[in-house]
Amino acid sequence: MASWRARLAGLALLGALLATPHNKAAAEVLVAASLTLLTPEMLQLAILALSGGWPLPDIVCLRGVCVEHSGARGRRYCAFAGFRVLDCRHGCYDLSEKEFFNLSTTFFHVGFIGIDVDYLVIAWNQHYYIIVKACGREPHELGKMLEEHLGRIAEALSLVGCSWERVEGRVLKNVLRPPYIVVSTAGASRLAATGVILAPLLLRMPSLLPLSLAGLAAILFSRGRRSYTTVRGFQAYALTSVDSFYSLTPLFDVLARARIVYSSCARDAYLAVRMRPAAPEEEQAVDTEAYRSYEVGTALEKLSLIHRSSKFFAAARRRWERREALYLVSGLLLAKPGQQRVLEKVGLRFARLPGALEVLA
Amino acid sequence: MKLLERLLVKRVYALSGDLAVFASPLAVVPPMEETTGIYLGIDDLGRSVFLNPAALPNMHGIIVGTTGSGKSTLARHLILEVRRMGVSSWTIDPHSERSYMRLFRRVLLLGMERINLLEIPGWKSSEFAGELARYIEKIYGIAGARFALREILLECLERNSLSPLENLSEVPEVKRIYEDLAQLHEDGAPTISELAAESICFTFPQMSSREFRSLAALALLMLLQGYRRMLGEVHRLEHMVVLGGGSLPGTVPSASVQGNQEVGLLCSCRDAVTA
Numbered sequence: 001m002a003s004w005r006a007r008l009a010g011l012a013l014l015g016a017l018l019a020t021p022h023n024k025a026a027a028e029v030l031v032a033a034s035l036t037l038l039t040p041e042m043l044q045l046a047i048l049a050l051s052g053g054w055p056l057p058d059i060v061c062l063r064g065v066c067v068e069h070s071g072a073r074g075r076r077y078c079a080f081a082g083f084r085v086l087d088c089r090h091g092c093y094d095l096s097e098k099e100f101f102n103l104s105t106t107f108f109h110v111g112f113i114g115i116d117v118d119y120l121v122i123a124w125n126q127h128y129y130i131i132v133k134a135c136g137r138e139p140h141e142l143g144k145m146l147e148e149h150l151g152r153i154a155e156a157l158s159l160v161g162c163s164w165e166r167v168e169g170r171v172l173k174n175v176l177r178p179p180y181i182v183v184s185t186a187g188a189s190r191l192a193a194t195g196v197i198l199a200p201l202l203l204r205m206p207s208l209l210p211l212s213l214a215g216l217a218a219i220l221f222s223r224g225r226r227s228y229t230t231v232r233g234f235q236a237y238a239l240t241s242v243d244s245f246y247s248l249t250p251l252f253d254v255l256a257r258a259r260i261v262y263s264s265c266a267r268d269a270y271l272a273v274r275m276r277p278a279a280p281e282e283e284q285a286v287d288t289e290a291y292r293s294y295e296v297g298t299a300l301e302k303l304s305l306i307h308r309s310s311k312f313f314a315a316a317r318r319r320w321e322r323r324e325a326l327y328l329v330s331g332l333l334l335a336k337p338g339q340q341r342v343l344e345k346v347g348l349r350f351a352r353l354p355g356a357l358e359v360l361a
Numbered sequence: 362m363k364l365l366e367r368l369l370v371k372r373v374y375a376l377s378g379d380l381a382v383f384a385s386p387l388a389v390v391p392p393m394e395e396t397t398g399i400y401l402g403i404d405d406l407g408r409s410v411f412l413n414p415a416a417l418p419n420m421h422g423i424i425v426g427t428t429g430s431g432k433s434t435l436a437r438h439l440i441l442e443v444r445r446m447g448v449s450s451w452t453i454d455p456h457s458e459r460s461y462m463r464l465f466r467r468v469l470l471l472g473m474e475r476i477n478l479l480e481i482p483g484w485k486s487s488e489f490a491g492e493l494a495r496y497i498e499k500i501y502g503i504a505g506a507r508f509a510l511r512e513i514l515l516e517c518l519e520r521n522s523l524s525p526l527e528n529l530s531e532v533p534e535v536k537r538i539y540e541d542l543a544q545l546h547e548d549g550a551p552t553i554s555e556l557a558a559e560s561i562c563f564t565f566p567q568m569s570s571r572e573f574r575s576l577a578a579l580a581l582l583m584l585l586q587g588y589r590r591m592l593g594e595v596h597r598l599e600h601m602v603v604l605g606g607g608s609l610p611g612t613v614p615s616a617s618v619q620g621n622q623e624v625g626l627l628c629s630c631r632d633a634v635t636a
Contacts, residue, residue, distance in 0.1 A: 085390050087390060087391075087392065088390050088392075091386075091391070091392060100381070101381060103385075103387055104385035105378060107386070108380055121384045123383070126390065126391050127390075128386045128389045160386070160387065162390065238371055240373065241373055244378075245375055254378055254381055254382060257382045258382045258385070258387070258388040259388075261382055261389070262388050262389065271383065273380075273383070275375070275384070286374070315374070315376065319376065324376035324377045325376065326376055327380060328372040329373055330370045330371055330373070343383070346383070347379070358370050359370065
């Protein structure tokens with residue numbers, strides 16, 4: 001599936017081709033933009049170099065809600081509110097594979113249906129938090145939105161037999177800015193990084209222009225934010241793939257993997273998963289990708305494409321046969337390297353990416 | 362700005378079955394743990410573990426484990442913990458373990474020291490006689506003698522003396538029962554109301570029979586049950602009884618204390634069969 005970034009980069013390249021005879025400078029900028037879009041890691045590295053850590057917005061917490069302090073006045077607010085799950089009548093330790101699968105999927109299908117909000121699920125020291133992030137221009141509307149979505153989550157928790165409590169503001173802040181990340185104090189290197197990044201722009205070096213573009217974007221992105229790095233001994237990993245998505249896994253395998261996660265969450269790892277339900281066209285894209293790669297793969301006799309299609313067919317079958325809902329997920333794992341490897345074995349692929357902490361923004 | 366944010370966050374596809382593995386509360390939240398009550402210690406994750414008697418459906422419990430696994434240690438810990446909460450406790454220990462005795466100021470060596478068995482607050486005489494006869498029948502293995510025993514015991518209760526049993530002691534089975542009851546009962550000995558107010562360790566002489574130990578344990582439990590019933594039931598731990606392994610026959614101890622929610626009955630058994 002070609003991502004929106006790839007499409008945008010393609011358009012920029014096309015624009016560059018068309019602009020070259022008329023305006024060379026514009027063409028150079030378009031090529032640079034296209035390269036920047038294709039390699040977001042470059043932008044992430046630029047942000048990291050300029051900020052000395054990953055910039056996260058400050059949050060101000062009231063009684064049961066936290067508000068992102070963006071610095072921009074009167075424009076857009078983002079608010080967080082959530083629950084802590086106190087206990088559940090059953091869990092992966094005593095449920096049968098069918099019961100576990102049915103209850104868990106019911107929980108997601110009933111509770112996580114808002115397409116206008118982001119859901120943050122945080123598992124930390126066997127504590128489980130569900131936080132809803134809603135953004136908008138009107139604070140009153142935000143409040144209504146949060147209550148509506150929290151109500152649905154409460155309903156889902158009741159259905160699966162879990163009790164919960166509303167998370168207080170100070171706890172929420174502690175969960176969203178856990179003690180495993182600290183404010184970065186790197187200062188001198190930032191100045192040097194700014195110089196390196198802006199030099200190609202000032203010296204008109206077209207081949208290094210993407211670097212400058214990334215730097216400018218990084219400056220724009222980091223504005224008014226505080227930079228965070230992980231504490232010693234812990235690493236920040238970003239979720240890069242959920243391998244099991246591409247296979248029609250039997251239910252006993254789902255339960256077995258859940259039990260591994262259950263035992264690994266007992267240790268002091270911090271796992272944050274940000275998710276939102278996929279839009280209908282994104283759901284459709286899974287089926288389309290399966291058909292398309294099969295057609296192209298068989299036409300060109302490309303085994304890799306045929307194999308890719310079989311992976312997407314498996315996902316499509318799960319969607320249609322098991323009625324599983326599709327979500328777009330990003331994840332952050334703050335843990336020691338050993339724990340990351342355990343999660344990799346259960347199909348959650350994590351990598352050390354500079355922008356891993358963005359999940360908490 | 363939003364475009365930048367979207368560029369920076371890597372989102373991957375996941376179906377709800379994939380999320381069930383790592384993002385479902387059922388895969389993360391451990392079973393409910395008590396946070397108040399009797400402190401038991403810490404688990405392997407360093408969390409405090411409590412036993413809350415008020416949260417139990419009834420206050421009877423059993424500690425099972427292999428030899429040396431710490432059953433008696435846990436029982437002793439519970440005695441000390443409930444004492445800290447102001448709750449009195451009894452230990453009925455057939456093995457006369459010194460580790461139990463050391464915890465109590467008062468140790469009653471049943472067989473050498475006696476209690477008043479025939480003062481039975483909270484019981485009707487006929488009811489008590491019937492219950493005791495039922496247990497005696499099972500403990501001594503004299504099938505079919507329940508109703509005759511009931512009548513004799515009823516007469517003993519009415520006369521406040523064991524003389525009706527003594528009169529029938531030419532019958533060998535009755536003689537055994539009489540001798541055991543006579544070792545246990547004495548007029549003027551402490552009554553259940555005096556005993557229940559204290560923390561006591563009940564032990565037995567080395568050479569006492571298994572039947573005698575069972576009879577004494579059951580008689581004590583029955584007296585305590587009646588006494589607590591007379592005081593009125595509350596769902597609160599007011600007295601804890603620890604029964605050492607081997608104090609009971611394979612029959613019924615729990616039946617004798619059913620309904621007495623305020624008496625925590627704890628069996629520390631050498632093996633699960635005796636429970």
